[in-house]
Amino acid sequence: MGKIRIVFASDWASIRKFAPVMEEDPGEVYGNLRKKLADADLKIVNLEVPLCDGSTPIVKSGPALWGKPESVSSLLAVPFDVAVCANNHTFDCALPGYAATRKLLLANRITPVGAGDDIAEARKPFVFEKAGVRLALFPLSEGEDMMGAGPGKPGVRPWEVEELAKEIRERRREFDVILVSAHCGLEYQPYPSFYVWEAFKVLAEAGADVIIGHHPHVPQGMTKFGKCSAFFSLGNFVFDQKEFFHRKHGFFLVMEAGKEGILSCEKVPYSIGKRSLSLLEGKEKEEFDFLFEKLSRPLGEKESALEAWHAVLAFNGVEGYKDELRRILAKYETDPAGAAAMQRNRLSCIQHNTQWMDGLTRIANGTINEAPEEYLAMVREYMTRKVNPEDE
Secondary structure, three states: OOEEEEEEEEEEOOOOOHHHHHHHOOOHHHHHHHHHHHOOOEEEEEEOOOEOOOOOOOOOOOOOOOEOHHHHHHHHOOOOOEEEOOOOOOOOOHHHHHHHHHHHHHHOOOEEEOEEOOHHHHHOOEEEEEOOEEEEEEEEEOOHHHOEOEOOEOEEOOOOHHHHHHHHHHHHHHOOEEEEEEEOOOOOOOOOOHHHHHHHHHHHHHOOOEEEEEOOOOEOOEEEEOOEEEEOOEEEOOOOOOOEHHHHEEEEEEEEEEOOEEEEEEEEEEEEOOOOEEEOOHHHHHHHHHHHHHHHHHHHOHHHHHHHHHHHHHHHHHHHHHHHHHHHHHHHHHOHHHHHHHHHHHHHOHHHHHHHHHHHHHHHOOOOOOOOHHHHHHHHHHHHOEOOHHHO
């Protein structure tokens, strides 16, 4: 009976402190993870930046990011086979940046998936077959900053959960394994937005075997919807973010699959250091496993998953909404285009729209501060715990 081994790693970006490290030694950033990453038949990574000359950056709600084309050598140091492009930075340098990235990846035998010149191309899954095992990867992403593809419009596969669920149901018999990559959710929070929990349930019930979330830039928990394992956020991978402890940790998945579907799924946690990643071992791994169990606890039931989301809203509170309005209004004075992009994103992007609509509703009905203390304490930790400055 044939088996295949699959690795899935989250947000990879050849920017900030990791860019010069990659120039010196393309493989150094992976530290002692490199052998475990390479030991697979199929290696998938979420490519969080275009690899281009950076000549066509767009105006957006957050920073426009890009990495040098030469940093593709770091992807090849593993080597990764598939680059998920369904995320909110793929089109940071508009269509020319994406086109250059796609050409570069294909020239280096890395398959881009989840974006395209139109919606039909963006929807195409990645199909892989080995040892008699047939696998499909379906990526999708929130169309943040108007990056969702459409008829005749380039972009990423947008947040069309029902459309993807229909496609999975229709094609379930073609594949032994169906993976879903979902770039979604509110950043930096320990618990997923409730719409993400609901969406993952829909995709699981449609027939997905494993659903893999990324974008929050911190580890979140997981749950099982029937036989489907749903991981809400793997956290950062090769992505440099400063100060906060949980933004310096993540995990990748190692899955074994056969004709029967997923046979095993192992999470491999690591820390993100100054120049490289490092496997968590001993006490550090025990602490991560304890944290992961705690993060996962409320996600098994709809009611507790909703309460965990309410804790995220409660931490933000009335002052959080006022502060964000002040930031947007202040930005209008110095950068009207940037301010408009920020405000537009709060209206059009589901992660921000749901935070605002759900939060405003709870402010209006007087329940904004109501949340279980256990969940609220976890949100406080994620939003305030910092690393030792010497480790930066």
